[in-house]
Amino acid sequence: MDPIAPLSKVGEWGPNALIIAAGLLGVGFGFVLERAGFGNARTLAGQWYGYNFAVLRVMFTAIVVAMVGLFGLWYLGVVDLSAVYVNDTFLWPQIVGGVIFGIGFGVGQYCPGTAVVACATGKIDAITFMGGFFVGLIAFFFSYDTIAPFYASSSMGRVMLHEWLGVPAGVVVLAVVVVALGAFGLTHVIDRRFALKRGTS
Amino acid sequence: MSAPENQDAVVPPAVEATVPTPVVPAEVVAAPTPAVAPEVALAPEPVPEVPVATSKVQPQPYWNSYVAGVALGLVLLAAFVVTGRGLGASGAVTRMAAYSLQSLEASVKGGTAAAGDTIARRNEYTGQYLKGPADPLDDFLVYMFIGVVAGGFISGVLSRRASFEIARGPHTTNMRRLAFAALGGFISAYGARLARGCTSGQALTGGATLALGSWAFMFAVFAGGYAIAYFVRKEWL
Incomplete structure (x- = not known):
């Protein structure tokens, strides 16, 4: 059977339908981020100091669920994977940008999505985070000419892990599930260590 | 919400700790609103021991992390199936x-x-x-951004977590926290633009679609975060 999704592409939706879809998805996104505790920097900081692994658990669970769902639906012929947007790879800018982003995350204890939710629930530190973010964007704009060659470097286009490794998609999907489960287990071992330490001291 | 129901679902330790008013149970139970109910049913499935392991440090009103993860994963999957795109946050701010x-x-x-x-x-x-x-500003991500603000606000109000406060560690000052938050925002904006996305657009969305560069980004974020954590530990520990 022919794929029926992505619905907006197969059904050739107009702009208004997409606007409504984007808004509703955003509501779900913001709602869940807040429920996960990500509207508060204290939850997010726990990731780096080992007192709360919500960031890793929520993120990897979400990746696994969405990945298994997406590739499962593709396997069943429901989703046309080639019509799903996959981020283009610019390897080195993404690695360097990732490290810088991680440093900013560690200093500010928000990322853009969580800061927006935290602002929406009145966290004043999230408001200054967004202020800094805004200024950081302006700084990027005005330094763009200088860094443009690096920004455009190591361009690899649309590359998925299994294509890069030359293995079937299922192998990578399974590997990600296994790694995620291993990471979850590890966080619980660390939790137990912390609990023991507190109990004995 | 009726009183007897509340008492069934209440988590006792958090009650005394939060607000010493007679209406306290409502605050704690506010989380299981109608919108939440389907997710709560999933709670025992992923890893049952979690609530025990985290109850000391994590405020009870938040969802269990695996429940929240499944819910977030379903939102992301819905984005793929409905629109053929994922979730994003920094793109909208960049346009603004x-x-x-x-x-x-x-x-x-x-x-x-x-x-x-x-x-x-x-x-x-x-x-x-x-x-x-x-x-x-007429862009998919900008409309999503408006939704995120609304969704976060709705959840915060329903769970009575929406209040003006500064989230900080126990041994720092409010001014230091606000300054560090602003500095962190500045740094992460630069990183997000260089990497063409943030935690939502790259790590989450790109991660689920198995994009090579997004996985490189994700590990780089964790590396950067852990590398800096030691130097700013006094803000949180």
Whole structure:
């Protein structure tokens, strides 16, 4: 059977339908981020100091669920994977940008999505985070000419892990599930260590 | 919400700890609203021992992390299935910054600059949003951003977590926290633009679609975060 999704592409939706879809998805996104505790920097900081692994658990669970769902639906012929947007790879800018982003995350204890939710629930530190973010964007704009060659470097286009490794998609999907489960287990071992330490001291 | 129901679902330790008013149970139970119910049913499935392991450090009203993860994963999957795109946050803010820059210059110089040659239009990066007839704010990610604000607010109000406060560690000052947050925002904005996305657009969305560069980004974020954590530990420990 022919794929029926992505619905907006197969059904050739107009702009208004997409606007409504984007808004509703955003509501779900913001709602869940807040429920996960990500509207508060204290939850997010726990990731780096080992007192709360919500960031890793929520993120990897979400990746696994969405990945298994997406590739499962593709396997069943429901989703046309080639019509799903996959981020283009610019390897080195993404690695360097990732490290810088991680440093900013560690200093500010928000990322853009969580800061927006935290602002929406009145966290004043999230408001200054967004202020800094805004200024950081302006700084990027005005330094763009200088860094443009690096920004455009190591361009690899649309590359998925299994294509890069030359293995079937299922192998990578399974590997990600296994790694995620291993990471979850590890966080619980660390939790137990912390609990023991507190109990004995 | 009726009182007897509340008592069934209450988590005792958190009750005394939060607010010493007679209505306290309502605060704690506020989380299981109608919207939440389907997710709560999933709670025992992923890893049952979690609530025990985290109950000491994590405020009870939040969802269990695996429940929240499944819910977030379903939102992301819905985005793929419905729109063929994922979730994003920093893209919308980038457009707003470009738009603000343009508007600021236009308002300082007067009406003529709006149509003509401005710094923001000449800039190679912001120019991509501002050249051409399209409204830079008429974009999928901007509408999603509005939704995120609404969704976060709705959840915060329903769970009575929406209040003006500064989230900080126990041994730092409010001013230090606000300054660190602003500095962190500045740094992460630069990183997000260089990497073409943030935790949502790259790590989450790119991670689930198995994009090579997004996985590299994700590990780089964790590396950067852990590398800096030691130096700013006094803000949180």
